[in-house]
Amino acid sequence: MRDGCMSDAELVRRVLAGEVELYRVLVERYRAEFGRYATALLGGDVDEAADALQEAFIKAYDSLASCRQPDKFKAWVFRIVTNQCHNARRRRRLHVRLETIANPASETADEGLDRGEIKKAVGAALEALTEEQRIAFVMKHIEGRSYAEMADLLNVGQDALKMRVHRARDEMKRRLEGVV
Amino acid sequence: MTARDRFHPDVQRYLDGEHVEGVAQRDIEEADRFATAMHTYGAGIGAPDARVDAAVMEAVRTRRPSHEGGSFWQWLVRPHQVRVRPALLAAASIALIALGGAAVSLLPRSVGPAGADAAPTVLVRFELRAPEASSVTLAGSFNAWSSDRIELQQNTATGVWSGTIQLRPGRHEYSFVIDGERWLPDPMAHAQVDDGFGQVNSVIVVGPRGVVRS
């Protein structure tokens, strides 16, 4: 008896064979996993992250036939999501002011003033990182991924990733002086 | 940057999860505060919800007509991508009420051949990999579509939810329900069919000897 969970590769194969509805299973799987990543990359804007994810999954579907390694679907989609977030950032003004950064829906009226301020400050500090640093930092500290996972998803060596994360941390520390 | 602006290399390794010795307690605490603040930030920013899934599937369906070439999904066709923003979602749900003639293609049925009242039920196993879910239930024609009665059990190591129920031979229509609100098709079903409401139900046909699913 085959294992209960259907692998990405199997789902991709079946979607390509015509079972379009099964694509939803892949979307559900990775929307949940990459959602926070996209939101963090887009300064905490959940709506913008939703748009980016939506475009990414549609693009992924459109070129599903050219996903040469269906068992690497996750990393493949991850790169499309990252690219989509990159495009979104380019489209909008990156000149983000400290007080306008967060998604209003996540305003922390209920939380203590401290948490709200920390959220704004962290969001602003992330915006100041380079793209590579921001991605690496978000994966390490917001998503809690291991360097091995990161290396697999980004197709970058662990040493290089560590360097990006270390530099990002220093930059974050500097910008968050007094807040954290 | 002064030295205080940077994390000590040993603290960097500490933050990387490595075991380090001889690091000042003050530096450890500072590093922990930093990591906690980042974690708090992550926990507080939220993430897109399942409306993304629905919007993606609507767009994806318009790209791929059914095998039969019939109007299976025509009534969902849109000339433009649906954006997820809430205001537009409301407009979308109103538009979906207009039904075409071929909207509902398969009828719900949970019985086998007449005389199957005497047919013994068969044990059928359902499985779904959903490591992020808090609960997974099964709703279908066999239980009057109650979304909170048949609970699957999770194997925390694999993230696979599973359960076995007794079904009569014949056709059964059903769906998984994730966290009480997201309805998800079963990749291991025989087929997915239009539910008439803009989503999809899974269908299996149970024979007297059970079900073979890939």
Place this chain on the structure above:
Amino acid sequence: MMPRLHILPMLGLLSALALAVVPAAAQESGIAAQLVARGAPADFADRVAQIVASARADALPTEPLEFKAQEGWAKRGRVPPERVLAVLQQLVGRLEQGRDVLRDAGLDASGPVVVGAAEALGRSLTPEQIRDVVRSAPDPAAAGTGLTVAALLTAQGLPAAAAARAVSDAYRSGRGPEEILEFPSTVADAMARGERMPDIGQRIMQGGMLGSPGGGMGGAGSGGHGGRPPGMPGSKQGTKTQSNKP
């Protein structure tokens, strides 16, 4: 001496009469009561009951309507009540169409067959394909099963003609509905092993049958099954069945 009234038989007759009068209403209120018990508004439940009662009065099978109403209510987070009612009306229309296809050819139009015919119509089987399945079946119940399976085979990707043919050929060669019920599993298994639907469909149309060595499953690439259809005792595929595991 006064003649004794036979009380008990009288009571029996009266209660039988009472039961004869009550059932329609009681059955009609079944789905309404159930919906209300699950929190549905009374007017919605009543309108559902009206649709079901009207269908019953028209001698249409009502179980699909009740199931769809239950489903619509269960999905109320996404489905407005008006939508549910509209879908139910569509179902009634589809059931009527199914019945017409059967009656127009003088075929049995009992409940299970009508449901099967409606399903098959929804999957684009032609009236002739539907009638052929019905004529090939040993009895009405088997006809209903055959149509349901043919409809599902098309949902799995088989062209309508091949799906109808698979079922009618099987019935004509003496197979029973229990074996027909195995077809979707057989097809799913073949697809999992990499066989493609066009190939399966083609083999069926060329005269092979699902579940036989010359037919859709035991052919090229799978090493044969020694003449026994998959899933039957003695076949090599017995281990793939997912049933009967506690």
